[in-house]
Amino acid sequence: MSSSPPSSERFSPDDALPPVEPPSAGFILQLFIVPGVIVVVVVMIWLMFNWLAHKGNDRDAFVRDLQRNNEARWQAAVNLANALNAERGSQKPELAADHQLAEKLADILDKEIDAGSLDERPITLRIYLSRALGQFQVADGLPTLIKAAGTQRDEVESDVRRAAIEGIALLADNLPPGDKAFADNEQLSEVLFAAAKDADPRTRSTAAVALGVIGGEKYLDRLRGMLVDSNADVRFNAALRLAQHGDAAAVPVLDEMLDPSEQAGIETEKQEDMRPRKRVVISGNALRAVQQLAEKNPAADLGTLPATIEKLRDSTSATDVRMEATTTLRQLQDRGAQPSK
Numbered sequence: 001m002s003s004s005p006p007s008s009e010r011f012s013p014d015d016a017l018p019p020v021e022p023p024s025a026g027f028i029l030q031l032f033i034v035p036g037v038i039v040v041v042v043v044m045i046w047l048m049f050n051w052l053a054h055k056g057n058d059r060d061a062f063v064r065d066l067q068r069n070n071e072a073r074w075q076a077a078v079n080l081a082n083a084l085n086a087e088r089g090s091q092k093p094e095l096a097a098d099h100q101l102a103e104k105l106a107d108i109l110d111k112e113i114d115a116g117s118l119d120e121r122p123i124t125l126r127i128y129l130s131r132a133l134g135q136f137q138v139a140d141g142l143p144t145l146i147k148a149a150g151t152q153r154d155e156v157e158s159d160v161r162r163a164a165i166e167g168i169a170l171l172a173d174n175l176p177p178g179d180k181a182f183a184d185n186e187q188l189s190e191v192l193f194a195a196a197k198d199a200d201p202r203t204r205s206t207a208a209v210a211l212g213v214i215g216g217e218k219y220l221d222r223l224r225g226m227l228v229d230s231n232a233d234v235r236f237n238a239a240l241r242l243a244q245h246g247d248a249a250a251v252p253v254l255d256e257m258l259d260p261s262e263q264a265g266i267e268t269e270k271q272e273d274m275r276p277r278k279r280v281v282i283s284g285n286a287l288r289a290v291q292q293l294a295e296k297n298p299a300a301d302l303g304t305l306p307a308t309i310e311k312l313r314d315s316t317s318a319t320d321v322r323m324e325a326t327t328t329l330r331q332l333q334d335r336g337a338q339p340s341k
Helices: 026-056 059-067 073-086 099-115 119-136 142-149 156-172 186-196 201-214 217-228 230-245 249-259 272-296 305-315 319-334
Strands: none
Touching: 026 059, 026 230, 059 073, 059 230, 073 186, 099 119, 119 156, 142 156, 142 319, 156 201, 156 319, 186 201, 186 217, 201 217, 201 272, 217 230, 217 319, 230 249, 230 272, 249 272, 249 305, 272 305, 272 319, 305 319
16 A cells, blocks of 8 residues: 655645646647638628629619510519619619619610510519619609509510509609699699509509509599599508598598498408408508698597597407507597597
């Protein structure tokens, strides 16, 4: 049995540490150079993606791709529409404020309309070009949008018409109110009024949005006539847009939209599993429209709207709708429209 070493021979804490040696070249490489290389690589990757992003938003590249007669043209139109949408709200847009780009895209769309192809790809291209022109903050594409909105030689072109009407509404929203391109534009009013009485309720509904966004007495007067449309979506859109202008003519239809027992708007949704969601959308939109109406026109007679909103609040299972209804009732109470008990 071995005996313990004398205390003078025992290891001290310092004896347990490895000897201090100068750092090796490999250690310095791992500590400084390798992380530096990683940083450089990351910066280079970032610069590459930044370059690609700017290259992808190049005006001439978009036009060049769209002018090529191949199957990928519509994808270029999709990319352009997305790039323009990304600039929405920007104080200094590069693409959306470019007059030449708008003119060139309008020229491409104009030629596609004249070509009149009813194949899927050309139709898709026209749809995305129409939406892209609506994203601009300059009105150079408006005449071609009007042409697209008024051209339907076959049922498949109805989607192009609606996309063009949507483009017109977007463009009107992007430009200053009363812009000269829209003021007293007889071709525009002729096309929109025709769409507002189209046999397809989807086209009438889209036209209602455009009429409300553009505004002006003759367009609002046409919207008032759409409040009695046989299709719920059409009259709902008309009411929402009139309410945004403070027009009390919207009150009866808003009351219909907020009625918990209302079914007409729900039944227009063909997918039954989506009907509860549509109920929430209709209610939410109507509540915000009531708020806008009350704010724009404090003297408006809201009729039974407060009582209907109270009924909706107490019966809905949708938290968002209940909260919005509570907010709306509070606003109406503040303006002196007390809900009935």
